[in-house]
Amino acid sequence: MKKVIAREEHCLNCKLCEVYCRTAHSQSKDVIKAHLRENPVPVSRITVQGDNMLSVAVNCRHCDKPACVEACITGAMQKDPETGVVTCDESRCIGCMTCMTVCGFGVIKSGKFAVKCDLCQGEDMPACVKNCPNNALVYVEVGGAE
Amino acid sequence: MKYVIIGASAAGISCAKTLRENGKDSSIDVFTDEAYMPYSRPIISYYLKSYVEKDNIYLNSPDFYKENKINIHTQCPVTAINAEKKTVTTAQGEFSxxxxxxxxxxxxxxxxxxxxxxxxxxxxxxxxxxxxxIKSYAGADTDAVVIGAGLIGLKAAEGLRKICKSVTVVELADKVLPSILDDKGALMVKETLNKNGICVRLGDTVARCNREGNKVTSVTLKSGEEIPCSLLVIAVGVRPQTALAEEAGIKVNRGICVDKDTMETSLKDIFAAGDCVNSTDILDSCEKIIALWPNAVREGKTAALYMSGHGEKDSGSFAVNAIDFFGQQICTCGLIKAESAQELVSLKNGYKRLLVRDGRLIGFVLIDDAERAGMYTYLIKTKTPLDTLTGDLLDTPSFMMFSKEVRTERLTGGVKV
Structure with missing residues (x-):
């Protein structure tokens, strides 16, 4: 499957990936409205970690054997057997956060539902990759992760 | 190949799924004495507090079982295992x-x-x-009493609070959630319960019920206090269901004894997984019952891989739990106490307590401070030496704590770009 791979040597800590992820997962899909007007505030599914000296963007690895799927107590978290994308079905998630407690990458955020990267399903390229100004994020065909 | 699974919850269903993923032509029969198709057991408290509808309790759609040819036999208890004949006796007859x-x-x-x-x-x-x-019995004039302040008792109390006039929890230990929390964490949870109108009596228990006819009307505690009670929930703990296994001659020592790598019992071709077995905790090497969902799912999967000849050693058990009461988020993992362990505490956001022994993380309690909690779980599971990490362990964990090599390897999975 295709995954987002981060290249820390190229990361500028600008956090535009977060801005555009939030926008892509907003109601309005408008960068200004998404950040200033919407309630609930849309959540970025990618997080830049580190500082101006060294930083890297981290999002879901869509693992071959996802701990979050294994631990999900309702069956809301699923890995699509065809695409390999791991997504949370909000209609079935009860926000217990067991997934957050077992994800070794720390990429699931808590809220009313578990919030995580869905690789911008339906788009050719995830918003974070498309809007990274320095090619620190690339979208490439890879094998598996953990 | 003919597979029979007794029990249709976490371990049983994950086993059935994994068996199907690893073989198209086998027959898979799952037996449960319950009337429901496989559902999420932890969700029953969310149903009680009307957070989920009855339609939303199921683990999979009915079509899933049809498509995958997994036969679920509801209301069909298994009454005997005949290991020599390789059959089980059920309410619907014998199955081999x-x-x-x-x-x-x-x-x-x-x-x-x-x-x-x-x-x-x-x-x-x-x-x-x-x-x-309980939901149909409880009403706005109900005085509910719950015996036991463990995960099940407190979840029942939280659900009942939405419905009943009063809810009192009575716990024999000196703190709530004694199996997963340290003293300070337990105190914070107790405060939350009190704030939300739940009375908690610690170090006490119900000595006697007082009744009118066939109804309990009040309970008298060991301390002498009498509490009005029109609904009593007994939630002091659970015991593994091992009777079937024992009668079949399988070795049982509190839980069913299994090979920790394969989940096979003392009898050939019979496996066991989930809350009914003794798991071996990777953190203290003790055999114990780890009656938690993720553990049951993983064990069910491991058993399936060995049953279908695709064996892959079990990655090992340890306790992980996430739960919330009235919006207070509690995440715990590993051990809560251990000899010669050091405790690291931060109150910066909520409550964070890390337990370190021999330079490795062996447990945590996080209350309203669980950002990236799973990264701690990873350190526990992989027994990562903490001296290979940089930064303050009590800060929100980040990939910057790892060396460049480890970080790159984990994030890219070895893919060169």
Missing amino acids: YDKLLIATGSKPFVPPVENSENAVNVFTFLDMAMSEK
Whole structure:
């Protein structure tokens, strides 16, 4: 499957990936409205970690054997057997956060539902990759992760 | 290949799924004494507090079982295992198997409470049928008493709070959630319960029920206090359901004894997984019952891989739990106490308590401070030496704590770009 791979040597800590992820997962899909007007505030599914000296963007690895799927107590978290994308079905998630407690990458955020990267399903390229100004994020065909 | 699975909860269903993923032509029969298609057991408290509808309790759609040719036999208890003939006796007759999984889970432990026998308003809280019964019995004028402040008791209390006039929890230990929390964490949770109108009596227990006819009307505590009670939930703990296994001659020592790598029992071709087995905790090498969902799912999967000849050693058990009460988020993992362990505490956001021994993380309690909690779980599971990390362990964990090599390897999975 295709995954987002981060290249820390190229990361500028600008956090535009977060801005555009939030926008892509907003109601309005408008960068200004998404950040200033919407309630609930849309959540970025990618997080830049580190500082101006060294930083890297981290999002879901869509693992071959996802701990979050294994631990999900309702069956809301699923890995699509065809695409390999791991997504949370909000209609079935009860926000217990067991997934957050077992994800070794720390990429699931808590809220009313578990919030995580869905690789911008339906788009050719995830918003974070498309809007990274320095090619620190690339979208490439890879094998598996953990 | 003919597979038979006894029990249709976490371990049973994950086993069935994995068996199907690893073989198209085998037959898979799952037996449960319950009337429901496989559902999420932890969700019964969310149903009680009307957070989820009845339609939303199921683990999979009915089509899933049809498409995957997994035969779920509801209301069909297994009454005997004949290991020599390789058959099970069920309410629907005899079924033969090549490989068998016992995933019978646990049952509520009900201690003798004087004068509680056969009362119509005394319940346990472990399955959907009970949750439905309690929900239809409880009303706005109900005074509820819950015996036991463990995960099940407190979840029952939280749900009942939405419905009842009063809710009192009575716990024999000196703190709430004694199996997963340290003293300070437990105190914070108790405060949250109190703030939300739940009375908590610690170091006490119900000595006797007082009743009118077949109904309990009040309980008298060991301390002498009398509390009005029109609904009593007994949730002091669970015991593994091992009777079937024992009668079949399988080795049982509290839980069913299994090979920790393969989940096979003392009898060939019979496996067991989930709350009914003794798991070996990777953190203290002790055999114990780890009656938690993720553990049961993983064990069910491991058993399936060995049953179908795709064996892959089990990655090992340890406790992980996430739960919330009235919006207060509690995440715990590993051990809560250990000899010669050091405790690291931060109150910066909520409450964070890390337990370190021999330079490795062996447990945590996080209350309203669980950002990237799983990264701590990773450190526990992989027994990562903490001196290979940089930064303050009490800060929100980040990939910057790893060396460049480890970080890159984990994030890219070895893919060069």
